[in-house]
Amino acid sequence: MTTYSVRSGDTLSGLAQRFNTSVSSLQKTNHIANANLIRVGQRLTVPDGFQAAPSKAGSYTVRSGDTLSGIAGRHGTTVGALAKANGIANPNKIYVGQRLTIPGAGGGAAPVTSKPPSGGASYTVRSGDTLSGIAGRYGTTVGALQQANRIADPNKIQVGQKLTIPGRTGGTGGTSKPPPSTGGVGGTPGTSGGKGGVSVAQLRRIMPNLSQAKAEQYLPHLNKAMAEANINTPRRKEMFLAQLAHESGELRYMEEIASGAAYEGRKDLGNTQPGDGKRYKGRGPIQLTGRANYRAAGKALGIDLEGHPERAKDPDVAFRIAGWYWQSRNLNSYADAGNFREVTRRINGGYNGLASREMYYRRAQDVLG
Template identity: 40%
Template structure:
């Protein structure tokens, strides 16, 4: 059978490649055993040059990468270049939020009834919430302050029976110290609220503080929430918490009333309030 010259050449090259690979692996391929037969069957073709068995070069994977000019195995780090990987420092735990301050101690309806024995029961139920709200906003938050505050309000409002002065207010007419500079100011701005805010000047000041126009609408001071809020405004505007803590009930009474009117009752109500609030 005729075999072309080109086929002989290709066969020789393939045989050489197989011999090299098999020698490197230490295995003799059947193609080597048949190489002489292939040469004998094709006498017209020049014998292919002998291929020397190549020494085994690729014993380890590292050798192969060196031949291919890789300095290190892909993904590996050389010993000299290896650096310890430091983890990000763990941030310290956030401090726990501070607990909210305890709410001010409220006066119970039963305590108010004992402090002001003449107070009508229906008024206690109606007034206890706005009274406690006003004391909380005014920092009236300990037994001394609360007893002094309630004692003054009880006298000024006739045991919380009224938030409007019984008298007409005509005696305040023309009182420049109260700001009554216009005709009719005495009656218009007579005592109102739980602490009997009196005079145009005080009505103007409490209007600025609350945002409610008591100058144009003086009767709004008689509403329970306004009556107690304005009493707390009067109390704090004259720093009566500090006075109650240090100077005592007589000085508080002078700053509220301007004198010693019903002083014995104010002192008695204050003492009773302390007894109730300290020993409930």
């Protein structure tokens, strides 16, 4: 066994995937009653990695942010087995409150010792991939992938590495195109987040450097923020996501890397007190900056951001701030008019990084248009 200290953004399901174990095993080992309640700095004992054993037949109620692949991974089964057990024709369409039957050993994950079926296809590892994520996309298991590719440590795969996907018939020579990743849920049943929403697969196609785990973590908050700000047409979503992708490095940086000292004394930002530059540095996917902006956003959202500026980088708040900022600048009207340059100017104060923003916009158009 080993130990791990919980960091900001961690979830028990994410840690289970990272260490090739299961949520229930982590809960049992660490006496955790509620899998959704872990805290930053908490020391967890991680049981030895293993391919999670198929759970006994049971049930599970879908929660906001869940995906079928994530549920399959937590219960030691496969997307295909879950879909079959629950009569799900499209694995991208599950909804909050839906009761799922978790199949037992008969329909669960293949044991690690099973011989991988012949005729496997191949897949080239990309940035942000995990073995569990790849397994979920192809309806196989981490153990089967390990065995087929002689991988001793499931946490160590490399970008560019060619993997054999067991049990698929796409031929062994070419690179197989993965089936669509399961989208996030919430809102109207059978949709990817309700009106104005996007799916995990769409988000990662626009921002390919965003990991599957982070995309799944952020998606419910992103979709909620877009719904609140009426970012609910393809053009509005395309421009909004393009700007967020550029501002936050594809949602990888929810806090400005620089210290913020450069903003010290900036009265135009409302930084009038010593230390305001660092205290109110850029945070969130749209990089909210300055005491005055924190105060305005906090007032609009009913959150004391001026007193607790660190909250601006938390996903549940950060995406709402981005939506508020977008709406407060009337950017939907410029998006509707197709004026991407003006959207950029009103976010940036100029046209810094315009080429990058336009690249993301074109990518978003290809995905959502």
